[in-house]
Amino acid sequence: MKVAIIAAGLGERLRRSGVPHAKPLVPVAGRPLIDYVLGAVAATGLREIACIVNEASQGIEEHCRSHWPDLEFAFVRRTTPSSMESVFALSPLLAGDRFVLLTVDAVFAPPTLRRFVVATECLRSADGVLALSAFVDDEKPLWAQVAAGGRITALGPAAKGSGLVTAGFYVFDPVIFEEIGAARAAGYTALRQFLGHLLKRGYRLHGKRVAKSVDVDRPGDIAVAEAFVRSGFTA
Numbered sequence: 001m002k003v004a005i006i007a008a009g010l011g012e013r014l015r016r017s018g019v020p021h022a023k024p025l026v027p028v029a030g031r032p033l034i035d036y037v038l039g040a041v042a043a044t045g046l047r048e049i050a051c052i053v054n055e056a057s058q059g060i061e062e063h064c065r066s067h068w069p070d071l072e073f074a075f076v077r078r079t080t081p082s083s084m085e086s087v088f089a090l091s092p093l094l095a096g097d098r099f100v101l102l103t104v105d106a107v108f109a110p111p112t113l114r115r116f117v118v119a120t121e122c123l124r125s126a127d128g129v130l131a132l133s134a135f136v137d138d139e140k141p142l143w144a145q146v147a148a149g150g151r152i153t154a155l156g157p158a159a160k161g162s163g164l165v166t167a168g169f170y171v172f173d174p175v176i177f178e179e180i181g182a183a184r185a186a187g188y189t190a191l192r193q194f195l196g197h198l199l200k201r202g203y204r205l206h207g208k209r210v211a212k213s214v215d216v217d218r219p220g221d222i223a224v225a226e227a228f229v230r231s232g233f234t235a
Contacts, residue, residue, distance in 0.1 A: 001117070001171075003041050004094055005051040006086045006191075007034060007060060007104040008078065022057040024104045028222055029229040034060065036229075037102050038068050040113035046100065050093035052076045052086045083191040084183065091177045098173050106168025107225040108213040109233035113169060119208050120171040123150070127175055127203040130195070131167040135212040137224060141165035142192045146207040155196050166192075167213035176203065 007024040021027070024034040041049065049071055053060045061075050074093055080086045087101065100117060120129045130152065132144050144152055144166060145159035154162075176198060183194050199205055212233070214225040228235050 001046055001097055002048045002050060002094055002099045003046050004087070004090045004099055004101045005034075005037060005041075005049060005104055006083055006090075006102070008052045008054045008057075008080055008086045009083075009104070022054070022060060024053070024057070024060050025063065026216065026222070028107060028216065029226045032063065033107070033216060034064065034104050035067065036107045036110075037104055038064065038071065040108065040110045041100075041102070042068065042071065043110040044100075044114045044117050046117075048072050048074075050074045050076070050090045052078060052080070052089050055079045082189040084188055084194045087191060087194070088177070088180050091174070091180070094177075095174050098171055100169065100171055102169045103215075105216045106213050107216060107228060108167070109211060112211045112213070116169065116208060116210050117171065123206050123208075125204060126206040127173050128195075128198065128205045129171045130205060130207050131169045131210045131213070132164040132207045133167040133210055133213050134163055134165075135214070136163075136165050137221070138165065138215045139218070142195070144207050150206045150208070152199060152205040152207045155199055156192065164207065164209065166195075167210050168215060169213075179203075 009023045025032040053075060055077055064073055076089050078089050080089055116131050123129050142165055143159035143162055144164050145154040145162040147153050183197050188194055214228050216222060216225050
């Protein structure tokens, strides 16, 4: 199983508040954001990582290779208009088997990803498994409604009130890339829209509840994430 990491964002809201770093290198409790993701990946035992970075960013590839020498990186340097297109840009590197997809701005305890990946092995018939959390601190959370058997029945506003939101990591079968053309034709501009598209097209999406995950998008999120880290991921 390979790993895909979306790290192409510039973190514009953070930059406007005076944070000078590219988003993957924004420090949280003394460590760059991307190190939390890579630490979680290392804890799974997975090694092959396809990562997309923005053409305007500097230092991300060098940091990853020097600080994580046991991981095998394939970088795509491309400026994309959306998170959806960032995933699509990695698709040639993800053929052949299920893969783990992570966003670079999710902070969670290292064992969380390993437990999630192990749990997805019982869902081999699913086209996608979404990690879901009951911790909601995002200004625009993606709500998910899950049936008794774990299958996702609604995403977005239709699922508001479910108490569960996406946590920033997923497992997918490459079959989802057969929808690239249809998603572009529909004018979608975000990963969450693509997920909704998959659901509407009848793809089998399941949800798996995981421990707390903090999404770092705004300046205030850094303080929340730092408190979480310094508590030993228990707060």
